[in-house]
Amino acid sequence: MMRHLSMLLLCLVVGCQKVIDLDLRRVQKRLVVNGTITDSPGPYTISLSHTTTYSFKDSSDFISGVTGAKVWMEDNLGNTENLPEWQPGLYRTDSTGHFQGVAGRSYALHIITPEGKHYASLPELLQPVATIDSIYYKYNATEGAKGQYTVSIDMLDPPGKGNYYRWNFFINGTYLIEIHVDSDNFFDGSPLKGKVVGGWSQPQDSMLVEVQQMSLSKDAYDFWRLVDVQYRQQSNAPYDTPPAPILGNVYNLNDPNDYALGYFGASGMTHKKIWLRNK
């Protein structure tokens, strides 16, 4: 909606943009946590890293993982599961996959950093999610140099407001970095048809597309919605919301003002695949 207003504005007047030289040295160092437990078989991975400077020129500076932390998950029945360090900064449940999320239980993540700070997530209730009824694609030859595929799904939202969704999109097993989330606020209890969940503009002979449909809690939905907004609308234009910190659900247990960025989620998950054939 805001995008429309900005568009309107730019249509009506001469807005002009130029690259300026700005040096941002300030950095607020924070822990960044990311990972989700689902009701599909594991293993589940949690990544830990630190924020770095927001630099404009230097592409060599790497975001490095936090190594040497102790990480575990806990459910509301008191079961715990350790996540040993699998790769630098990545912590993973047992690869045999005996540990699996169960719908109806709440999960919390605990981290003790090498400095000894204890972070924990707020408990997340794992809610089941509806299945994807159908998946299909459309080819638009006029868009882009080589045309554009868009992949859409149909699904039926269960009655009762408060269902939140996220869709992940994979092409030949590779995750496409795009965030698609929605709330049933406007379509509660009715079929959602033609929901676009991804697109691809470099057609190969045939591609296997997989769409994961995940349930989100309200907080997780708000979090990913904001991440998406902040990523796509980094314009800070007159009719945009000023940028703001995106609070996740992981806090330092001993310091209420110290929080980690990122989110620990618990999601129900279903998926559907389709072959894209080149036209």
Next chain:
Amino acid sequence: MKHISYLFVLFALLSPAFAMGQQSVLDKQVVMLKDTGTVEELLLEIGNQGGFTFAYSNNLISSRIIILKSANQTVKAYLDEIFENELVSYILRGNKIILAKKETKDSFPLAHPITMSGYLKDSASGEALIGATVFIQELTQGTVSNSYGFYSVTMPEGTYTLVYSYIGYETQRKTLLLRESQHLNIELGMASTSLEEVMVTAENASHQVSSAEISTLQPSMNIIRKMPAFLGEVDILRSIVQLPGVSTVGEAAPGINVRGGSIDQNLILLDEAPVYNSSHLMGFYSVFNADAVKDVKLYKGGIPARYGGRLSSVLDITQKEGNNKEWKGSGGIGVVDSRFTLEGPLVKNRSSFIIAARRSYADLFLKHIKAAQVDQAYFYDINAKVNYTINEKNKVFLSGYLGRDVYRIGEDVAIDWGNITATGRWNHVFNKKLFSNVTAIYSKYIYRQGEPKGIYAYEGERSILNYNLKADFSYFINLKHQLTFGASSILYAFEPGKLKPVDISSYHTIDLPDEQALESSLYIGDEYTLNPRITLMAGLRYALYQNMGPGKVFTYQTGAPKSINTITDTLQYQSGEIIQQYGGFEPRISGSYLLNDHSSIKLSYNRTRQYLHFISNTTAATPVDFWKASNTYLKPEMADQLAAGYFRNFHQNRFQASVEVYYKRLDGLVDYRNGADLLLNETVETELVSGKGRAYGIELLVNKTKGRLTGWAGYTFSRTERLVKGSTLPETINQGHYYPANYDQPHKVNLVGVYEWNKKWTFSANFTYSTGRPITYPDGAYRLDGLFLPDYSSRNQDRIPDYHRLDLSATLTNPKKPGRKWESSWIFALYNVYARQNAYSIYFRPKVRYGNFNSRQTEAIQLSILGTVFPSVTYHFKF
């Protein structure tokens, strides 16, 4: 002489016969045997029949023959008839009635007070003059006309010189022997510039210096009309932003920020009707057609008790009444729009009307630009007003405004919004001292938005409607006291939002429940002239606010942040049931102390309360943003302001200068949780947090209102900060520390000049400078699910570059041909003369936006709006 009169009166008062005589002799019914004769004969007859005598000096008695209306009346009635139109007083001494000539000025206790009242008008159009000065030279005191041009002064009878004056008009003096109350309408003629240059006003300190009014600006419409305007379109709000203490977050931003207040804290009144969205074209223009506006007054502080409902300021805009002497038309053809105004008498000297309309036509050009995909993009507005003078005591006005903005661009945007207001007023003069105005107001703001095609197609609408009934009284007791009092009641009906799916939409219909509220208030205020040096304005307002059913209120778990997950119960309220009630007193006090005849110091304290909130979390407000009434969770806002000022006029009041300092404390301000989702949200309280604010500053202004060169120079230093410290982290902003508000611009310089070079050419210039507004830069970066994201952990800690701009304009007035009414002029204007690319905003993005997501290279982009010079030509005509 004076002392003797006093002694005499004292003696008379002490004498028992005085009190008795009042009853017994003067009120005695006397039957006379003759009803015709000289004064002497008649007095003798009255005395004979009544059994008492008269004492008087012969020079008091004329030798004319008088025929009495009746030969059977009281003694007093006889005397009144005989000495009609003569200054004679009757004093009882025992069985004697002493007749004495009344002394005019010195014998104050004897002379009965008289009242001069009437209307001040423009001699050419008959328009009422608001705030014109009536000054009584002998008493070195005066008053000003009210918003209907009515004035009333009360003083002992005598001979006085009354000086009637108004900025830009020729001063009139009337020396009058006043023996009884009089109704006197005065018409002032517009002063020609050359005349004004040589005229020296003999007035004492001007009203600007002597009155208790502080923090009040009344920019002359003459200057506003001649200031350089963006694309030639004269705009009141844009002009007001050039005054100290008033700012805006950017060029396209709607509304104004006054002394650290947000844009919803201004009570914007158009003929007393509140205007809820003052913008056309997203904020480039305001909804007020300058051709239809007579007078603009902005209260930044020292707000009189009669205004209420907003925290920071009152912008009182009065529409013209229409020429009641002759038919007049005027219009203009500009780059943005064309406009036309027609006014004239309906019944000569009794009734007149004005109608003004304008329409923009950018869409007519944009339609032909295929890339723009503009189907419709225009605004229009119509102002109309009619008045009818029933008689000297009764006058009625009917005024209305209708404005609309419509935008349809491609398949994505379909937006329109507009205000409708209607005001009916009845002025009634109870007596020469008591003036009343009863007003009925209807005001509606409606906003529609939609997307016509696709699975997200919808039509949305929201509105705010209010009915207001109020009565205001001005009681001009005497030169020392001028009382104002009144009552008002406003009924609000909000339609917070509804959404209807269209086309192949997968949306459901959403219709948020309507909200109702009633705001009732009472006020009283006194303007008290303690002595010629000290004037006080003290007022008290009480408002009672009631949020009423039907409605439902969610209750939330205590101790946890409000969220739809923490709802514990839903309370249902019936129609008319009171859901929540707030109220409180609002004291308003200001005073001035005259140091000498050209300078004064003033002080004021103001408390204001606000029960409506504008819900908007974008940098610049958009038409999508909405108003919400206070309810169980949304508390009223409150502000306290202290202001002090030094006022000084130079060069026979040609230059008016002032320095003001202020400190303001704000409470109950609405702020938003980071990333709040406000649209069509039934539980919008879960996204709102309450904050505090503080604002302080110093404002310097030198104003020149007379002569060939007019204009002003202003400097403002101001700070405005917010504090949001909730009980949980998501309800806290900036770690609970004060942070600068979006519109915190510490330094601001404004220069406005209009120079009438000769009869043909007028030049004007406008320069503005201000510190860049605060902005949030990233203070870290991180990666999440492959996305490289900036981290903004503290709000508004950086600033965009400073803003400055120069505008110029030249007006060529074609000389009026003799015998013809047609007059025309060309206005050539340059906006942003040196084409500075002022930053509106700065933002950050990955250097390669799409494709290589692993790139950590980013760049900072500066966005400018109107980043070039905008020339314009406008043609004006009048007949």
